[in-house]
Amino acid sequence: xxxxxxxxxxxxxxxxxxxxxxxxxxxxxxxxxxxxxxxxxxxxxxxxxxxxxxxxxxxxxxxxxxxxxxxxxxxxxxxxxxxxxxxxxxxxxxxxxxxxxxxxxxxxxxxxxxxxxxxxxxxxxxxxxxxxxxxxxxxxxxxxxxxxxxxxxxxxxxxxxxxxxxxxxxxxxxxxxxxxxxxxxxxxxxxxxxxxxxxxxxxxxxxxxxxxxxxxxxxxxxxxxxxxxxxxxxxxxxxxxxxxxxxxxxxxxxxxxxxxxxxxxxxxxxxxxxxxxxxxxxxxxxxxxxxxxxxxxxxxxxxxxxxxxxxxxxxxxxxxxxxxxxxxxxxxxxxxxxxxxxxxx
Numbered sequence: 001x002x003x004x005x006x007x008x009x010x011x012x013x014x015x016x017x018x019x020x021x022x023x024x025x026x027x028x029x030x031x032x033x034x035x036x037x038x039x040x041x042x043x044x045x046x047x048x049x050x051x052x053x054x055x056x057x058x059x060x061x062x063x064x065x066x067x068x069x070x071x072x073x074x075x076x077x078x079x080x081x082x083x084x085x086x087x088x089x090x091x092x093x094x095x096x097x098x099x100x101x102x103x104x105x106x107x108x109x110x111x112x113x114x115x116x117x118x119x120x121x122x123x124x125x126x127x128x129x130x131x132x133x134x135x136x137x138x139x140x141x142x143x144x145x146x147x148x149x150x151x152x153x154x155x156x157x158x159x160x161x162x163x164x165x166x167x168x169x170x171x172x173x174x175x176x177x178x179x180x181x182x183x184x185x186x187x188x189x190x191x192x193x194x195x196x197x198x199x200x201x202x203x204x205x206x207x208x209x210x211x212x213x214x215x216x217x218x219x220x221x222x223x224x225x226x227x228x229x230x231x232x233x234x235x236x237x238x239x240x241x242x243x244x245x246x247x248x249x250x251x252x253x254x255x256x257x258x259x260x261x262x263x264x265x266x267x268x269x270x271x272x273x274x275x276x277x278x279x280x281x282x283x284x285x286x287x288x289x290x291x292x293x294x295x296x297x298x299x300x301x302x303x304x305x306x307x308x309x310x311x312x313x314x315x316x317x318x319x320x321x322x323x324x325x326x327x328x329x330x331x332x333x334x335x336x337x338x339x340x341x342x343x344x345x
Contacts, residue, residue: 005302007202008201014303015302015303016303020048033071035308038311038314039314044318047084049086069083084176085127089104090134091151104134106162126173128166130176176230177203186221204230209273231295236344240273241288263345290329
């Protein structure tokens with residue numbers, strides 16, 4: 001396992017991060033702890049959660065993921081682990097979360113941080129992320145900026161000022177973004193510099209063989225501002241593992257939860273996935289290894305977030321760190337990308 005410096009922070013994070021959004025829905029607490037134990041034994045030191053997990057988000061399960069992690073974390077050597085979580089923003093119908101108002105303002109930030117700390121059974125969070133912007137932006141598979149969806153928003157400078165106080169209080173160490181845009185990276189970074197407020201050190205966005213939107217403007221913003229990518233959904237909800245090729249298993253997420261993962265049901269996704277899997281098989285690689293090794297090879301990726309519902313899946317995904325793609329395979333991948341550019345943005 002390799003470790004990379006996260007942006008301008010002092011954090012050295014494992015190149016693979018354990019995603020946990022299945023804990024409390026598809027995984028029991030026992031299974032969650034087995035995954036955590038195995039991942040840490042393989043050198044993973046980075047765990048990612050969110051206050052709204054598990055997903056799909058429901059009132060009766062919200063917070064279970066952090067609670068499961070907290071039960072485990074209370075028995076670990078805390079300073080050897082990097083724990084990340086996220087605050088939910090406005091624009092979703094979570095009427096049961098913080099009285100139905102999820103503005104990224106002082107009241108909501110302080111309440112969300114304190115609740116996460118309690119569930120995680122820890123005194124501090126290493127990386128605290130805005131799960132999606134307070135302002136309106138296209139997200140989760142949307143591709144068009146729609147002016148009609150503009151809404152009142154908390155100023156970024158105001159958000160940063162609150163986080164500065166929370167960092168000073170020792171409750172969080174560093175700040176990150178998620179599902180952000182190039183403008184968002186730049187604005188957060190420039191205001192932090194201008195006003196002497198905490199600088200964001202990371203951005204967690206989707207990135208995979210079927211979603212390389214980050215390659216362009218986001219990559220430039222990431223480079224200019226030294227904001228590392230934490231790539232989520234590197235297997236495109238399991239599609240790139242090949243498990244959906246011959247009739248999708250009924251327990252798989254895209255079948256189990258109706259209407260879930262809409263970006264992976266778009267035209268040309270299945271064709272692109274089949275083509276990438278053909279490359280993997282031609283080179284005697286497991287499809288999941290090809291997909292994860294590709295994401296890990298990108299210069300702007302600091303850590304790749306993997307999730308699993310079984311220990312077998314987790315073992316296979318972690319084994320991908322032993323795979324390095326040579327230039328000829330990367331050329332074949334780019335040829336497929338040219339044929340099917342970003343079918344699941």
